[in-house]
Amino acid sequence: MAAADPLSRVFAALADPTRRDMVARLAVADATVGELAEPYDVSVQAVSKHLRVLEDAGLVSRSREAQRRPVHLEAEVFDLMTAWIERYRRQAEERYRRLDDVLASLPDDVPPTQEPLPGGGAP
Amino acid sequence: MAAADPLSRVFAALADPTRRDMVARLAVADATVGELAEPYDVSVQAVSKHLRVLEDAGLVSRSREAQRRPVHLEAEVFDLMTAWIERYRRQAEERYRRLDDVLASLPDDVPPTQEPLPGGGAP
DNA sequence: CCCGTTCTCAACCAGGTGGTTGACAAGATG
DNA sequence: CATCTTGTCAACCACCTGGTTGAGAACGGG
Secondary structure (H helix, E strand, O other): OOOOHHHHHHHOOOOOOHHHHHHHHHOOOOEEEHHHHHHOOOOOHHHHHHHHHHHHOOOOOEEEEEEEEEEEOOOOOHHHHHHHHHHHHHHHHHHHHEEEEEEEHHEEEEEEOOOOOHHHHHH | OOOOHHHHHHHHHOOOOHHHHHHHHHOOOOOOOHHHHHOOOOHHHHHHHHHHHHHHOEEEEEOOOOOOOEEEOOOOOOHHHHHHHHHHHHHHHHHHHHHHHHHHHHHOOOOOOOOOOOOOOOO
């Protein structure tokens, strides 16, 4: 996704298992590109590309230290996602709560069972 | 992403603005495919495809009601994401906290300033 | 029973994604 | 200075994605 909006970029960045694993490891400690690439059995170039995606999403920042480029996790962007998710999760839960209320109040009202007697009178 | 793992599918599903908007609207009320498609200026088929992505991610379920196929939001899958996000966000915050502690305790310990007196004795 | 409505399936297309290899920039170090 | 280390850039490739159109399935209503 080369989409412009930040939320799409963050979600897309985390839709890849390798990238999620990188984030998980960066939550523990900063790391260089080589260190990050070591366990994955892909080229360093591929990892560099993944890092670019994470950087474009604002999840990661890269500084400079001699030839090395230490990668650092920027955790604030998580809040963007959390806010979005929580908003609609709560809204959906609210719906369920209201539905429960309606169902609970129903037996006091008209029961939805049909009346089998066409011209029926009480005996 | 045709990836097998559920987390990737959920993230990928929400990486599209149109799909996120559908989820937002479904949080308010269930809807049919036609109702969902109406505001988007794309074909109904495209919306049907989007719904399939959301369904494969477990975010949505489709039942049957005459020709109509009402779509219902399944909010539980959000928990999967929230759990993942919160885990690494907290881990990253913990790192900052520990770093702060180290920095705070530093002045009580050996100050990192060099001693300018080589064989220096007290006067 | 035929018709209209609602929706999915199939084929196709432009463009993006994750991977590769090869070349090269930036720096420490012999 | 020559060289090794670390990482990026560029070109290329197979595959997935989001969109289209056309055909057809499923079902209610006249």
